[in-house]
Amino acid sequence: MVRIRLDSAQHNRVAGVLVGQAIGDALGVPYEFGARIDTGDARMIGGGLGPYAPGEYSDDTQMAVAIARTGLDSGYALYDSIAGSFIAWRREQATDIGNATRAVLDAGLRNGGGAQALWDAAAEFAARTGRAAGNGALMRTGVVALAALDDAELTAEHAANIARLTHADPLAIESAVLWTEAVRVAVVEGRIDLRGGLRLLPDPSRSYWSSAITEAESCEPRHFRRNGFTVTALQASWSSIWHTRHLGVDQVEAGLQTAVGIGHDTDTVAAITGVLLGARYGMSGLPSNWVRHVRGPDVGFRAPQLVAAAFRAASRNDLGRTWPQIPSMLGVPAQTPLAVGLAGDPGVLLGTEADLARVEELGVTAVVSLSRVGRLDVPELIAPENRVEVWLIDSEDPSANAHLEWTLRDVARTVRALREAGERVLLHCVAAHHRTPSVALVYLRLLGIPTHQAIRDIEAAVGHPVSGLLWRTATEMEI
Numbered sequence: 001m002v003r004i005r006l007d008s009a010q011h012n013r014v015a016g017v018l019v020g021q022a023i024g025d026a027l028g029v030p031y032e033f034g035a036r037i038d039t040g041d042a043r044m045i046g047g048g049l050g051p052y053a054p055g056e057y058s059d060d061t062q063m064a065v066a067i068a069r070t071g072l073d074s075g076y077a078l079y080d081s082i083a084g085s086f087i088a089w090r091r092e093q094a095t096d097i098g099n100a101t102r103a104v105l106d107a108g109l110r111n112g113g114g115a116q117a118l119w120d121a122a123a124e125f126a127a128r129t130g131r132a133a134g135n136g137a138l139m140r141t142g143v144v145a146l147a148a149l150d151d152a153e154l155t156a157e158h159a160a161n162i163a164r165l166t167h168a169d170p171l172a173i174e175s176a177v178l179w180t181e182a183v184r185v186a187v188v189e190g191r192i193d194l195r196g197g198l199r200l201l202p203d204p205s206r207s208y209w210s211s212a213i214t215e216a217e218s219c220e221p222r223h224f225r226r227n228g229f230t231v232t233a234l235q236a237s238w239s240s241i242w243h244t245r246h247l248g249v250d251q252v253e254a255g256l257q258t259a260v261g262i263g264h265d266t267d268t269v270a271a272i273t274g275v276l277l278g279a280r281y282g283m284s285g286l287p288s289n290w291v292r293h294v295r296g297p298d299v300g301f302r303a304p305q306l307v308a309a310a311f312r313a314a315s316r317n318d319l320g321r322t323w324p325q326i327p328s329m330l331g332v333p334a335q336t337p338l339a340v341g342l343a344g345d346p347g348v349l350l351g352t353e354a355d356l357a358r359v360e361e362l363g364v365t366a367v368v369s370l371s372r373v374g375r376l377d378v379p380e381l382i383a384p385e386n387r388v389e390v391w392l393i394d395s396e397d398p399s400a401n402a403h404l405e406w407t408l409r410d411v412a413r414t415v416r417a418l419r420e421a422g423e424r425v426l427l428h429c430v431a432a433h434h435r436t437p438s439v440a441l442v443y444l445r446l447l448g449i450p451t452h453q454a455i456r457d458i459e460a461a462v463g464h465p466v467s468g469l470l471w472r473t474a475t476e477m478e479i
């Protein structure tokens with residue numbers, strides 16, 4: 001039995017796996033098989049093959065969620081439950097589906113629908129058509145890494161067996177093994193390494209894949225435009241990551257834009273790219289203006305539900321983790337309400353978690369939560385895309401927040417985007433001691449208000465002098 005105790009940084013990265021995949025997928029959806037766009041121009045405008053709503057992810061992430069929701073428990077039953085989950089998805093939820101996946105799931109269902117029936121159907125499809133090396137297994141595989149985070153060999157076994165439920169070609173299987181191992185290492189160790197997985201492949205395949213990786217690193221990402229094939233899809237994703245590797249956490253946005261800019265199977269290449277970048281940088285490194293818009297076929301299935309699905313997939317490693325599924329995270333006794341507007345922008349109210357109950361009377365239309373909220377803490381009347389939850393830890397330990405300046409700047413930009421859209425924003429944490437004033441300071445500085453003036457404004461609003469690492473960072477960082 002594999003079980004490791006995950007630390008807070010690893011939890012952040014587990015949480016980023018499915019959300020990272022989903023934002024890549026949703027960003028690529030509008031351009032799938034369409035005219036190529038300039039790198040940097042991708043927007044979550046929906047459309048594509050679904051057609052999809054703005055922010056909606058496609059079959060790639062739908063299948064990854066289907067895998068995650070089985071809980072990835074051990075043993076042969078795991079594969080049977082994923083087979084069942086795929087078939088249920090095909091019948092009830094699939095908004096689009098690849099040709100090989102459709103043919104195999106339909107044939108597998110006719111033969112009884114368990115894992116063995118799918119493996120047999122996939123092998124038969126491969127033998128009959130010779131077209132079983134599409135990217136349809138690779139596109140959904142990243143989440144499989146969460147099943148056995150401290151066991152590379154077991155991860156490879158899971159990745160291979162889940163890949164061949166639909167794709168029997170060795171290249172499809174090996175691409176899934178390589179990428180899943182990279183996601184596992186990214187979650188556990190916080191670094192990106194694709195070559196480390198080569199040792200998990202059969203010996204004769206290693207030099208083939210080593211050359212494929214080298215080619216992805218030496219050619220520009222746009223070289224891999226024919227990316228329906230699992231090898232070139234992996235190369236397109238890896239090339240997007242490799243060529244943006246010097247950017248630190250800004251790599252998430254740049255890497256995904258690069259992936260979509262390649263063209264052709266844009267949602268899949270960006271989903272594959274996003275799962276690894278999400279695993280590396282975690283929830284705290286994913287642009288909140290994308291995260292708030294991403295959703296599944298069900299309008300209520302959004303980032304918090306994707307995080308919960310990822311935690312469920314990782315539950316063998318740490319069973320006690322229930323947030324963000326639980327109804328309320330509000331403390332007892334209750335905090336004192338605050339909800340006071342900034343002089344520099346009266347449309348932004350600084351508050352405590354007690355102000356969540358007052359959004360209607362306050363006329364608030366968007367809530368930016370800097371502390372954890374439960375399923376029911378933000379009132380229904382706030383539109384789903386106007387609920388922003390930020391992974392920001394109130395700590396004096398510099399290692400507590402993986403990308404503190406980036407996260408502060410990112411959420412301040414999202415507050416600005418909400419204000420530009422005419423929303424009235426409640427910015428809150430638990431007690432408005434550190435997180436809320438610090439984000440407010442970066443926001444006012446973004447607006448061009450001099451730092452000393454912004455400090456006076458915020459300290460007057462919260463009614464106390466502010467100090468600590470977050471505040472000092474917000475005061476001194478480059479805007």
Ligand SMILES: [Mg+2]
Pocket residue numbers: 058059060267268
């Ligand atoms: Mg798709």
